[in-house]
Amino acid sequence: MIDLYAYVGITVALLLLLLQSFRILREYERGVVFMLGRFWKVKGPGLIIILPIIQSMVRVDLRTRVMDVPEQDVISRDNVSVKVNAVVYFRVIDAQKCVIQVEDFMMATSQLAQTTLRSVLGQHELDEMLAERERLNEDIQLMLDKQTDAWGIKVSNVELKHVDLDESMIRAIAKQAEAERLRRAKVINAEGELQAATQLLAAGEILAKEPQSMQLRYLSGLQEIAGEQNSTIVFPFPIELMQLFARKPDTTS
Secondary structure, three states: OHHHHHHHHHHHHHHHHHHHOEEEEOOOEEEEEEEOOEEEEEEOOEEEEOOOOOEEEEEEEOOOEEEEEEEEEEEOOOOOEEEEEEEEEEEEOOHHHHHHOOOOHHHHHHHHHHHHHHHHHOOOOHHHHHHOHHHHHHHHHHHHHHHHHHHOEEEEEEEEEEEEOOHHHHHHHHHHHHHHHHHHHHHHHHHHHHHHHHHHHHHHHHHHHOHHHHHHHHHHHHHHHHHOOOOOOOOOOOHHHHHHHHOOOOOOO
């Protein structure tokens, strides 16, 4: 009877070990297999067999991960303090390196993203942070991807989410923008005055060459005034008549 119980126990133990040796990996998963503590191979996807006690496996997900980088205090190159946060998209492309080269690749990538964010943005001025986000995103992505390559991680994209300023800095930027708008308005007004003066000078030179054209201009002005139904009409006095009256009579005869 005792032998029967022992036989059943051994059989159950062997079945449990056999069941534990079968692993199923999904299409996006890989298994890093170690034999007696040493790396053996990367397996998957599908059904794989792991020898109990002798072999062990670490499951790795190859899908793209989204990491939210916490808000960071950054001092720009022009000594402006801003708060910046971002999001990082990355995935594991080498399961062996991901398991062997770094203890916790998620934590390592998060800390590296925070320090890289402060380092890259600190080299630029505030205007560049606000106006050239795409270029800054690319710079951060390239630097992160270069450093995480040794861990078997590919950083595909980095996006700056918010660049928050102090209230005093927001007011200063608003004043600067208002001053810039006033400057542009004055420049446009001055250019318009210059063009108008140039055209008036050219018109005066043309009228001075032909005195009859001045009379035609008078008549055209009268027509415009009469068409507006004004109660008062001003008739221009020809300059030639004034010159005629100004002449002294000839007394020699």
